[in-house]
Amino acid sequence: MGSRFVSTMASLLFMAMVLESAIAQLSTNHYAASCPGGKAKVAEVVNTWIENDRTLAPSLLRMHFHDCFVRGCEASVLLDVPNGEKFAFGNRNSLRGFEVIDDIKAELEVLCPGVFSCADIIALAARDAMVAFGVPGLNWNVPLGRRDGNVSSAAEANSNLPPPSANFDSLKTLFAGKGFNVREMVVLSGSHTIGVAHCRTIQSRLYNFSSTEATDPALRKSFARSLKRQCPFGDTTTVIKMDQSTTIDKWNREYFENVLDGKSLFISDNALRTTFQGRHIVDEMEEHDSPFTSEFAAAMSKMSQIGVLTGSQGQIRTNCRLVN
Ligand code: HEM
Structure with missing residues (x-):
């Protein structure tokens, strides 16, 4: 066995362990003790918005995709910062549904302050929006425990999001x-x-x-x-x-x-x-x-786990639009 082969196998194993540990830290029970009513609250608020405006369902699905493809699913898409992701070609005057996320976050801050991440809210809202939209058979598991990132860059979004002209x-x-x-x-x-x-x-x-x-x-x-x-x-x-x-x-x-x-x-x-x-x-x-x-x-369940921040990484934002 060549030493190159051994070192490639070792680095593959290491990468698999890193991926495994990131996934292992997400769990469907993450808020069971810290915010028992949280998940149901997200679904309730999403349902109310979608009953009033069905067109928000595809928009929330797309928001999740645009969040996860840039720096992972860590709510960088929500940050109101100069030259942030909201100004990227694919997002500016296009991405919508931010007020739904604000509304959910406000309710959760009353229910269990400082606990529920904006990244988890986006991930749940996308799934719950599709369920509310009424797609027979469409549902997926959303393991929770993502934490929120501190950086948002339009340039990064431009290079990570596929443009409609892509071959x-x-x-x-x-x-x-x-x-x-x-x-x-x-x-x-x-x-x-x-x-x-x-x-x-x-x-x-x-x-x-x-x-x-x-x-x-x-x-x-x-x-x-x-x-x-x-x-x-x-x-x-x-x-x-x-x-x-x-x-x-x-x-x-x-x-x-x-x-x-x-x-x-x-x-x-x-x-x-x-x-x-x-x-x-x-x-x-x-x-x-x-x-x-x-x-x-x-x-979608796989997408919801791209590059997540867990453990002590990132933070739990109080306001989804601002770093604490
Ligand atoms: C394959 C590469 C993709 C490209 C190039 C692309 C591009 C676009 C563009 C240009 C729009 C219209 C935006 C506007 O005019 O305001 C759009 C809308 C949309 N995209 Fe994609 N997209 C892609 C993949 C995806 C994926 C993976 C998802 C979700 C899983 C997604 C979900 C949506 C949805 C739901 C809308 C409608 C949004 C609304 O009604 O507000 N797209 N996409």
């Missing part, structure tokens, strides 16, 4: 960097079956695609015409549904059908059908007995 290889690299394989990446992209996008995110795809093509030829012609009616040239602010195949915002496998049909909004959505590997998975997710929802749930 297959750059998506694959970004997701691999967070521990996800291609299958999980395709499955997670299926969340674009719900929610909305601003016209600015597809302007270049519709009107300024390349030096030879004004409109992305990967878009089905009739679909491109329909998008142009909804998003005229120069329109940056109108909001349109991401799954254009129905008027009701409903969780289903239609996203994958849209990807296959050239009816997905972003270059990044379309990218999933541009390689043999990606296309094969999209095909499977589109089938009648699609494992989409159950695999999505598993991938």
Whole structure:
């Protein structure tokens, strides 16, 4: 056995132990003694908001994704600091639901002051929002005990969050960097079956695609015409549904059908059908007995554990927008 092999195995083992210990410190019982009513309070507040405004459910799901992909799930996305993550391309004038988190935090500070982290609130709120949205069979375990980070940087968010112009290889690299394989990446992209996008995110795809093509030829012609009616040239602010195949915002496998049909909004959505590997998975997710929802749930539970701070790392913020 070569010494290189031994040292590689030793470092792999060490990495596995570090990962294991981070995960081991999260537990579904984390607040059982310190804040017994906490989890139920999160669900209660989320339910009230979503009863009033169903569109907040996809927004809370996306907030969790944008939190976890930048420095891990440690609520850096919530910090109101100059040049913080809120100013990143993917977040500015786009990410929403912050007032829901503030509301939950205010209730929890009454119930059990200084105990419940903002990072755990985001993770629970995303799950509870999807349950409240009414997705049959969609639920996942959210182990708790995350602590809150102290740093938030727009530049970091810009380099860690995938842009809608991303091709297959750059998506694959970004997701691999967070521990996800291609299958999980395709499955997670299926969340674009719900929610909305601003016209600015597809302007270049519709009107300024390349030096030879004004409109992305990967878009089905009739679909491109329909998008142009909804998003005229120069329109940056109108909001349109991401799954254009129905008027009701409903969780289903239609996203994958849209990807296959050239009816997905972003270059990044379309990218999933541009390689043999990606296309094969999209095909499977589109089938009648699609494992989409159950695999999505598993991938979300995994996402909720990316780079968490535990033990004595970070802090428990009193106000989710500010470092203590
Ligand atoms: C694969 C790479 C991804 C890219 C390039 C991407 C990009 C985008 C963009 C550009 C928007 C529209 C934002 C706006 O115009 O305001 C959006 C919306 C959304 N994304 Fe993604 N996304 C990706 C993956 C994901 C993942 C992994 C999730 C969750 C697990 C997710 C959940 C959502 C949701 C739910 C919305 C709708 C938000 C709302 O209605 O407020 N996305 N995404």
